[in-house]
């Protein structure tokens with residue numbers, strides 16, 4: 001799509017969402033659009049971004065979370081878990097319009113901060129666990145990278161990576177080129193590390209540079225992630241726990257056997273620790289190119305009935321069970337955008353042949 005068309009579409013979507021939110025029009029779309037569940041999606045509720053250990057787009061403040069929850073409760077939406085909500089839609093008995101709050105990876109605040117807020121308001125949610133860190137207190141490469149950029153600076157991290165990888169390697173050339181773009185170096189280097197380099201060597205190099213620079217795996221894991229005891233406390237409190245792989249790997253980059261090991265491994269770890277198998281799964285990173293047919297087969301083989309990506313939209317009884325959509329919440333996401341999706345405003349336009357949402 002050309003740029004001006006993309007911009008125009010964005011402006012129209014924004015205006016439509018504001019109109020829906022600020023007038024009673026939302027009641028009309030809510031009544032006319034097919035029954036649906038909107039799944040909101042974030043990572044953390046923490047006012048300090050874990051003292052800068054996480055990228056700002058991964059966290060929302062407590063005030064932001066409360067305003068989101070209250071706005072949906074006030075308008076009569078029912079909070080539910082993903083499996084219960086989808087089952088109700090499929091049976092044709094959803095009652096009210098449904099909303100779910102989902103949080104990915106399994107960060108510590110999900111127990112320490114989010115849970116008390118949910119309990120206070122009598123609401124449930126879904127939390128997706130990356131399980132290796134719970135078992136071994138070892139974090140995935142993205143945390144090593146963020147920590148290293150912060151401590152050593154981008155140029156030094158790139159230099160040390162290339163020293164380990166070898167200057168002649170195609171991976172090194174790709175990383176150097178991404179760094180040389182200059183602006184947004186963090187974004188470009190991270191994208192190359194995510195998609196273009198050998199993932200096994202990347203994990204090894206970044207892990208080694210992290211240790212060499214004085215990083216402590218256990219300290220970082222304890223600061224960021226839940227323990228199994230805290231995950232079990234979420235489970236007992238009625239929070240739906242879903243699987244999210246062992247190491248947050250991009251499944252489409254793996255062989256079918258490796259993908260199965262990541263998906264099934266996380267489901268089995270949860271079964272062993274919690275006493276029951278997860279029914280839901282979230283694809284790491286969650287874009288369509290981050291998973292494929294083999295990943296979906298792995299999800300089914302692991303016993304999960306529903307899986308979620310990170311493409312915007314809401315879900316109906318006709319949604320593909322292994323490709324459910326979610327609407328991201330960040331600190332800066334306006335409430336009207338979340339509500340426009342939830343009230344079926346974009347879904348209804350789509351039925352009329354007008355596609356303004358993703």
Ligand SMILES: [Zn+2]
Pocket residue numbers: 104105244248284285
């Ligand atoms: Zn994740």
